[in-house]
Amino acid sequence: GAVVSQHPSRVICKSGTSVKIECRSLDFQATTMFWYRQFPKKSLMLMATSNEGSKATYEQGVEKDKFLINHASLTLSTLTVTSAHPEDSSFYICSARNPRGRMDTEAFFGQGTRLTVV
Amino acid sequence: ILNVEQSPQSLHVQEGDSTNFTCSFPSSNFYALHWYRWETAKSPEALFVMTLNGDEKKKGRISATLNTKEGYSYLYIKGSQPEDSATYLCASPNTNAGKSTFGDGTTLTVKP
Numbered sequence: 001g002a003v004v005s006q007h008p009s010r011v012i013c014k015s016g017t018s019v020k021i022e023c024r025s026l027d028f029q030a031t032t033m034f035w036y037r038q039f040p041k042k043s044l045m046l047m048a049t050s051n052e053g054s055k056a057t058y059e060q061g062v063e064k065d066k067f068l069i070n071h072a073s074l075t076l077s078t079l080t081v082t083s084a085h086p087e088d089s090s091f092y093i094c095s096a097r098n099p100r101g102r103m104d105t106e107a108f109f110g111q112g113t114r115l116t117v118v
Numbered sequence: 119i120l121n122v123e124q125s126p127q128s129l130h131v132q133e134g135d136s137t138n139f140t141c142s143f144p145s146s147n148f149y150a151l152h153w154y155r156w157e158t159a160k161s162p163e164a165l166f167v168m169t170l171n172g173d174e175k176k177k178g179r180i181s182a183t184l185n186t187k188e189g190y191s192y193l194y195i196k197g198s199q200p201e202d203s204a205t206y207l208c209a210s211p212n213t214n215a216g217k218s219t220f221g222d223g224t225t226l227t228v229k230p
Contacts, residue, residue, distance in 0.1 A: 004161070034217055043207060043222040093161075097211075106152050106164030107209070107218060 002028050002098045006110025013084055013117055021079045021113045023094035029074035030096035034107070035067075038091040047092075050077040084117040091115075122210050124221035131198050132229050138194045139224040141208035145189035152218065153182055153193055154207040162207060165193075198228040 003026040013019050023033055031052045036044040048069050049057040056069035066088075068080040081088050093112040097105045123142045131137050143151060150169045156162040166175045171186040179196045195202055205225045209218040 032216075036220075041222075043220045046217055046219070049217055095162075106154075106167050107162075107211075109161040109163075111161050 002026075002096075002108045004030075004094065004096050004108045004110045006094055006113060008113060009111055010114045011116070013115070015085055015117055016083055018080055018082045019084055019115060021081075021092055021094075021115075023077045023079070023096075023110050025075045025096050025098075025108075028096075028098040030077075030098065031074060033071060033077040033094055033096045035069065035077075035079050036093050036095065038093065038112075044093065047079075050079075050094075052077075081115065084115070086117045089115055089117045122208060122219045122221040124206075124208060124224050126224060127222065128225040128227070130227045130229065133198060133200060135198050135228075136194070136196045137198055137226065138192050139206065139226075141191045141193070141221055143189050143191070143208070143210045143219075145186060147212070148186045148189075148210075149213060150211055151184055151186075151191050152209045152211065153191070154209065155204045156207055156223070157204040165206075193224075195226070198226070200228045200230050202226060203228045 005024045007022045033050040035047045037047050046059050047062045050069045050071040052071045052074055058064045071077040091114050094110045095107040097107050125140050152167050153165040154162040155165050166182045168184040173184040175182050181194045184191045205223040207223045209220045211218040
């Protein structure tokens with residue numbers, strides 16, 4: 001099946017620094033990727049839709065200057081958490097769907113990144 | 119139903135028990151319903167993709183049904199095993215390649 005790789009799996013950074021998370025589709029081209037954040041005991045909250053070659057679409061309440069998304073190629077999207085604060089500590093996960101021209105296309109997820117800001 | 123909702127939030131069963139849980143979703147503008155299994159320290163993996171009212175899908179001991187008119191799907195696990203312990207998520211995508219709305223998940227723990 002299709003594979004999405006996310007890196008790093010864990011990162012600890014100091015307040016004020018920036019952290020970049022990569023999401024790669026390994027065996028298919030993804031014009032669209034999705035970035036989610038998981039809060040404790042809650043499900044996946046969509047942060048933004050990453051569009052290859054154009055600006056990302058952010059969900060309401062998500063600061064685009066805080067969470068920079070770049071989708072420079074059909075296989076790579078990056079999420080940069082800028083000027084990180086302890087409240088940004090969370091689990092971030094990306095996904096992509098491989099439409100293949102069909103309605104029934106599931107999402108393929110990366111492994112997720114546990115970010116801790118100290 | 120305005121959002122995707124799952125119940126119960128958590129479930130503890132004994133090995134060998136059969137169990138089921140529910141996903142409710144908006145029935146208007148329905149496109150598809152996905153079920154995922156998310157094991158600890160792993161990526162969520164798709165179990166079922168369901169698109170038609172009355173769909174029933176099965177994978178081993180796990181099966182799912184879909185009612186798009188009333189906006190619900192059931193996931194059944196027959197003869198639960200400890201390896202079934204995971205969080206089960208359902209999601210409703212709004213287009214073929216569009217974003218999905220996820221439920222909060224049902225966390226299943228199967229005790230040996």
